Amino acid sequence: MAKYSEKFKLRVVREYLDGTLGYRLLAKKYGITAVGQIKRWVRVYKEFGESGLRRKQSKQVYPVQLKLDVLNFMKQTGASYQDTAIIYKMNNPSLIANWYRTFMKEGIEGLMGKKKGRPSMSKNHKEKKRKQEKELSREEQLERENELLRLENSYLKKLKAFQENPNAFLEKHKQRWLSHSKKKGSN
Structure with missing residues (x-):
């Protein structure tokens, strides 16, 4: 409450x-x-x-790329959590602070969605967990690693583009963000 x-x-x-x-x-x-x-x-x-x-009734899930964009914007411009939240049309600056803390501790993987709730209380829980870890084939492990590398590469490219020309990057980002927000609002 x-x-x-x-x-x-x-x-x-x-x-x-x-x-x-x-x-x-x-x-x-x-x-x-x-x-x-x-x-x-x-x-x-x-x-x-x-x-x-107003307090939000439903929990909104934000994509990893948006979280990275928000953190990158805040880092590059020196904007406060409150300023960044207003620019990105969020009314909860503490959410951005949580993203920042998580990113500093765990990196990009920390910003990805996690399963919520308690695990089941079955007696074979430990055995199931071991089996699930072993069931990932080499191909699946490589696909997961590739996805993480793609995310990291994308982030580093955006960071480099921002460092080379901050004004152009911010304008482009702003235009893209505005077009995304219009699509969401049109539903």
């Missing part, structure tokens, strides 16, 4: 925008310990309106 309701956030944001109180006084009035939280709410509200303050 969310700590603050959508109505509460909206009330605080509107009170700030009316100009009666500043961030610190609002935080004190409503018992919010982090002044930065109110700043984030106001910024998200200005960018996305009331929908930016």
Whole structure:
């Protein structure tokens, strides 16, 4: 459950925008310990309106390439998590922070989707796991390795293109991203 309701956030944001109180006084009035939280709410509200303050009900799955693009953009431009989230039309900057931490620990493989939930409690669980690992043929292992190398190669090419001409790369990336977002919105 969310700590603050959508109505509460909206009330605080509107009170700030009316100009009666500043961030610190609002935080004190409503018992919010982090002044930065109110700043984030106001910024998200200005960018996305009331929908930016809503908690997402369904978990959105992002492709690995988008995660890499977001992290690369943030690294190259020095943008904060909040700025990057707004540019990529996301209302959860902590998600980007999690991607960054995972990428630093585990690399590209860490950004790939993982199975969720608890494993089954069968007695033969360890034996099944060993069998599954052995069942990967040499060809399948090579295909997996090729896919990982393709992803790494793609990332390195984009990084090189960005380093050579950051403005052109960002424009191209922005245009491509806008065309993808229009396709999603047209459904």
